[in-house]
Amino acid sequence: MKYLPFVFRNLFRNKLRTALTGGAIGLAMLLVCFFMTMPGGIDRLLSEISSNVRVSVHNKGGVVYDLPSAYVQRVRGIPGVAAVNGEVWFGGAYEDEGIVTFPSFAIDPDTVGAVWPDYGIDPLVLEKFRRQRDAVIVGRETMKKYRWRIGQQVSLVSTIWPVTLAFKIVGEIPNDRAPHFWMQREYLAQALEAQDRQLDTVGTIWVRVADPTLVHDVMTRAVAMFRNSPAEVNAETEKSFFASFFGSLQSFVQIILVVTGLVALCVLCIAANTASMAVRERSREIAVLRAIGFGRGVIFGMLVAESVVLATAAGSAGALLTYAFSAMIRTLSGSSMGGTEVGALTGFLVTREIVARGIALSAVVGLVAGIAPAWGAARRPVAETLREVF
Amino acid sequence: MPEPLIALRDVSRVYRRGADDVHALEHVSLTIAGGLFAALMGPSGSGKSTLLNLLSGIDRPSGGDVVVAGKRLNDLSEDALARWRSRHVGLIFQFYNLIPVLSALENVELPLLLTALDRRERLARARLALDVVGLGARAAHAPAELSGGEQQRVAIARAIVTDPDLIIADEPTGDLDARNADQILRLLLELSHELQKTVVMVTHDPRASEWVDIVFHLEKGVLKETYAGGAGKARAPATGGPP
Numbered sequence: 001m002k003y004l005p006f007v008f009r010n011l012f013r014n015k016l017r018t019a020l021t022g023g024a025i026g027l028a029m030l031l032v033c034f035f036m037t038m039p040g041g042i043d044r045l046l047s048e049i050s051s052n053v054r055v056s057v058h059n060k061g062g063v064v065y066d067l068p069s070a071y072v073q074r075v076r077g078i079p080g081v082a083a084v085n086g087e088v089w090f091g092g093a094y095e096d097e098g099i100v101t102f103p104s105f106a107i108d109p110d111t112v113g114a115v116w117p118d119y120g121i122d123p124l125v126l127e128k129f130r131r132q133r134d135a136v137i138v139g140r141e142t143m144k145k146y147r148w149r150i151g152q153q154v155s156l157v158s159t160i161w162p163v164t165l166a167f168k169i170v171g172e173i174p175n176d177r178a179p180h181f182w183m184q185r186e187y188l189a190q191a192l193e194a195q196d197r198q199l200d201t202v203g204t205i206w207v208r209v210a211d212p213t214l215v216h217d218v219m220t221r222a223v224a225m226f227r228n229s230p231a232e233v234n235a236e237t238e239k240s241f242f243a244s245f246f247g248s249l250q251s252f253v254q255i256i257l258v259v260t261g262l263v264a265l266c267v268l269c270i271a272a273n274t275a276s277m278a279v280r281e282r283s284r285e286i287a288v289l290r291a292i293g294f295g296r297g298v299i300f301g302m303l304v305a306e307s308v309v310l311a312t313a314a315g316s317a318g319a320l321l322t323y324a325f326s327a328m329i330r331t332l333s334g335s336s337m338g339g340t341e342v343g344a345l346t347g348f349l350v351t352r353e354i355v356a357r358g359i360a361l362s363a364v365v366g367l368v369a370g371i372a373p374a375w376g377a378a379r380r381p382v383a384e385t386l387r388e389v390f
Numbered sequence: 391m392p393e394p395l396i397a398l399r400d401v402s403r404v405y406r407r408g409a410d411d412v413h414a415l416e417h418v419s420l421t422i423a424g425g426l427f428a429a430l431m432g433p434s435g436s437g438k439s440t441l442l443n444l445l446s447g448i449d450r451p452s453g454g455d456v457v458v459a460g461k462r463l464n465d466l467s468e469d470a471l472a473r474w475r476s477r478h479v480g481l482i483f484q485f486y487n488l489i490p491v492l493s494a495l496e497n498v499e500l501p502l503l504l505t506a507l508d509r510r511e512r513l514a515r516a517r518l519a520l521d522v523v524g525l526g527a528r529a530a531h532a533p534a535e536l537s538g539g540e541q542q543r544v545a546i547a548r549a550i551v552t553d554p555d556l557i558i559a560d561e562p563t564g565d566l567d568a569r570n571a572d573q574i575l576r577l578l579l580e581l582s583h584e585l586q587k588t589v590v591m592v593t594h595d596p597r598a599s600e601w602v603d604i605v606f607h608l609e610k611g612v613l614k615e616t617y618a619g620g621a622g623k624a625r626a627p628a629t630g631g632p633p
């Protein structure tokens with residue numbers, strides 16, 4: 001510790017060089033930190049894509065027009081389709097008559113888990129939803145809005161169908177932005193039957209495709225299947241654009257990893273170069289120190305410390321800068337104005353853990369870079385070095 | 391007569407230079423009593439620096455024994471030698487060799503970093519040493535802000551701050567004008583005669599022999615002559631030839 005002031009003095013001996021080396025290390029660590037988010041971020045993105053290989057099939061005339069409910073099984077038969085769920089708009093009004101404040105649908109309880117695996121609904125909830133005829137699953141946004149609790153009874157007056165239904169909330173969709181109110185299709189069908197009406201249509205058919213690469217294919221086939229029929233359909237997906245990149249993204253991750261390694265290596269070389277220059281230009285002083293009685297260990301330690309301090313300080317600055325940047329983005333996207341534009345990209349934000357890893361990496365770089373020059377300097381015979389300078 | 395502080399017995403130092411050997415020192419034997427101011431003279435390349443290196447444990451002999459303050463330096467490991475030097479030897483070089491990024495005071499403090507003293511004690515001692523060489527007022531100055539003579543006095547302060555038995559100076563006045571050289575020589579003399587340090591100095595300055603107690607004259611690695619200097623404190627402390 002008592003040598004530390006001396007170490008710092010030496011660091012500031014050549015301010016320009018220290019600044020340049022520090023700048024290079026800092027910038028490189030900045031890159032490395034961003035790169036380090038990539039495997040995780042892309043992973044997140046991919047899983048989002050693979051869960052959003054969801055296609056909506058609806059009437060070509062627009063979502064307000066129905067489709068025959070027989071279409072559901074026909075779409076199910078398209079190769080590459082993993083699950084389907086036909087959804088009927090219920091249009092329930094809760095507090096004010098005739099005013100719909102959240103989207104309510106009648107759906108097939110058996111395939112909810114298969115079509116919306118990414119919603120993360122508790123399997124036990126899904127099981128209750130299947131078993132209880134009047135069961136509903138409600139998105140957390142609506143739950144919060146009305147301070148509903150699970151187990152609670154609620155009644156909705158449909159603005160579409162001539163029914164008023166009482167429901168029991170069996171669970172929620174654990175997502176703050178989910179407003180959905182999902183009831184059993186069979187519950188609605190029975191209520192209509194009591195009035196001698198038949199429920200034989202669906203509004204939207206939700207399709208989960210087995211593989212992102214098949215999304216386009218499934219969509220084309222679905223459209224083709226009902227061409228020239230009384231109800232032609234359109235198919236849409238939000239994420240098909242990303243999905244086409246699915247394959248290339250994975251090799252991208254590998255390239256990124258290689259680039260990260262190269263950048264780290266580059267920093268190592270810069271740091272090692274600086275360390276060896278520092279040692280070379282000071283060889284006389286080092287010899288003098290050793291002549292005075294500084295042992296090899298102390299000399300070695302001081303030189304390595306110099307390299308470690310420089311690399312760690314510069315690397316930390318770079319890493320913390322990425323963190324500050326990410327924190328800023330996070331704040332923006334968290335605020336109501338920024339909205340959800342960042343969305344899936346939050347996976348690419350630098351976390352504390354990444355910053356810690358960046359700083360640790362900088363320290364290791366400094367250590368490794370400093371070892372060889374410091375070792376060489378500490379081992380040089382004193383008498384010879386002294387001679388060279390006299 | 392007390393046991394000599396320095397005893398060289400049949401010391402040789404051979405350097406390998408490519409295929410041939412350079413005999414920098416050949417069978418040199420000498421003793422120097424404690425508290426003496428000794429000069430090592432001789433033409434360039436005669437082995438003076440080599441001898442100093444051996445005395446201070448910076449280098450090891452190819453043959454013979456180097457005994458300083460009762461310790462046989464041949465036996466010590468590299469690190470043990472460094473530790474030994476830090477306690478027993480103060481070094482002064484021709485080109486001062488101060489650390490440019492440290493102030494005068496910090497340069498003097500440097501050898502004390504190797505001791506167990508805390509910072510306060512270290513600085514107090516460094517100040518004292520600077521006072522001894524008359525540079526107490528320049529403590530905060532960087533070496534570059536000091537004249538050659540002042541830098542050499544800082545170097546002397548650095549050499550004495552650990553209170554060593556032996557002070558070794560390789561051409562300490564070689565780069566100084568006469569006035570500054572005299573100042574340095576007077577300082578070294580005082581260290582020897584008033585503080586009982588043993589000072590061994592290499593010099594080319596013919597006037598220096600007036601200041602010292604004893605002169606060793608080397609030529610081509612051989613100790614040619616030993617004679618009393620002008621300071622005249624030498625009462626047969628030195629012997630040439632094999633003991």
Ligand SMILES: Nc1ncnc2c1ncn2[C@@H]1O[C@H](COP(=O)(O)OP(=O)(O)O)[C@@H](O)[C@H]1O
Pocket residue numbers: 383384387405406407412413414432433434435436437438439440441
């Ligand atoms: N490390 C070394 N390698 C080879 N030769 C050396 C080395 N050190 C000194 N010498 C040689 O030993 C001789 C004595 O050198 P030195 O002790 O430096 O002389 P002086 O100090 O009297 O001028 C010279 O010939 C010099 O070239």
Ligand SMILES: [Mg+2]
Pocket residue numbers: 438439440560
């Ligand atoms: Mg010499």
